Amino acid sequence: MKVKSRIWIEHNDQIFLGLGRVRLLEQILLDGSINKAAKSLKMSYKKAWKLVDSMNEVSEKPLVKTSSGGKGGGGTLVTSFGKQMISHFRELETKSFEFFDAQSKQLNDWK
């Protein structure tokens, strides 16, 4: 038997960050653009922008900043707060995997 889980973070009772949103942030970090990140993840542009807007709205501080024009033609940055949230989510995920692995062992010992 194996204990499985899905985790997410809420802020003021609204979904703030889950695996899908974190994967998107990570991809924006890699691609420097929401549109490119959406393409990499085979997600529609519309969905990607909606997720980014929703995250920024729920968050106390923006996770992602877009700039248009200028040198390099603009693009999208993950803020330092956004980067910290990615780290915290991934750390939380690792800890919860460890926790549930231990719980699975207990369940199998009992059985």
Place this chain on the structure above:
Amino acid sequence: MKVKSRIWIEHNDQIFLGLGRVRLLEQILLDGSINKAAKSLKMSYKKAWKLVDSMNEVSEKPLVKTSSGGKGGGGTLVTSFGKQMISHFRELETKSFEFFDAQSKQLNDWK
């Protein structure tokens, strides 16, 4: 910020027990009948029977036993294995709430 989670138990990579199934088992224990339990939970009979069949199939030992006729006209029993699984699931749930509460605190301390 609050860390939220949904947990379930798999057995041989198949869903074995989640909150919905455990609620159904608990209600069968209270009502002594799958049909009555389905009614109490406002669930269709078909869905309730399907869930019970699925649980018994995935499980090494039956969780629920139905008998027809005899003194009292038959009914449905949760086996002692089934009762232990209810306890284990609820215990797991409590432990994971505690775990994620602690994680939420860490997240808010950091913020």
